[in-house]
Amino acid sequence: MSTARTRIHSPSDIGLVIQQARLARGLSQTTLADQLGLSQRAVSEIESGKPTIYMRKVFDLLRATGVELTAELPVDER
């Protein structure tokens, strides 16, 4: 069990990661959507990178597909 790391810079980037994670788990959009109380349409649109999607849905999907997000903030310690 290794870990694939991907830089995320846009809705499209995160959509692709979510799609990969979903497929890796052998889930259909419909199955996942039903589990989370989302519409199949929403899952499809998120994976395709629609920019006007609510954050909550994205985080729901990340959690359900086991994707971990890390933020890196450059800090200049004086």
Added chain:
Amino acid sequence: MSTARTRIHSPSDIGLVIQQARLARGLSQTTLADQLGLSQRAVSEIESGKPTIYMRKVFDLLRATGVELTAELPVDER
């Protein structure tokens, strides 16, 4: 110049990171909002973790504040 790493699991988490990054750059919500064509209100709500915010706005803020996101997807390579 070091790098602070934070696990992101929710809109609140990402809001806090964005706020830290903004403050580290000495910017006000209004200044940042104007730069990005957002309202000061939007920046405030994002930082406070409002879950029904469009993804695009969050990515705009991440870019503007220099925060890097990384996704980690557990993969079982047979």
Added chain:
DNA sequence: TCCAGCTATCCGGATATTGACATATTCGGT
């Protein structure tokens, strides 16, 4: 203490997203 800058929050109307349903299209396996 006074004041300016910053942030959180209210209202109101315009606009866009939402889910449900339906369906065209694509994809994978046999």
Added chain:
DNA sequence: ACCGAATATGTCAATATCCGGATAGCTGGA
């Protein structure tokens, strides 16, 4: 090539976010 599952996309009414403008509250500095 065929067939069923999966996915992308259309419409539509309902709903919620959006921004502007305004403002109250908070904070730090002079």
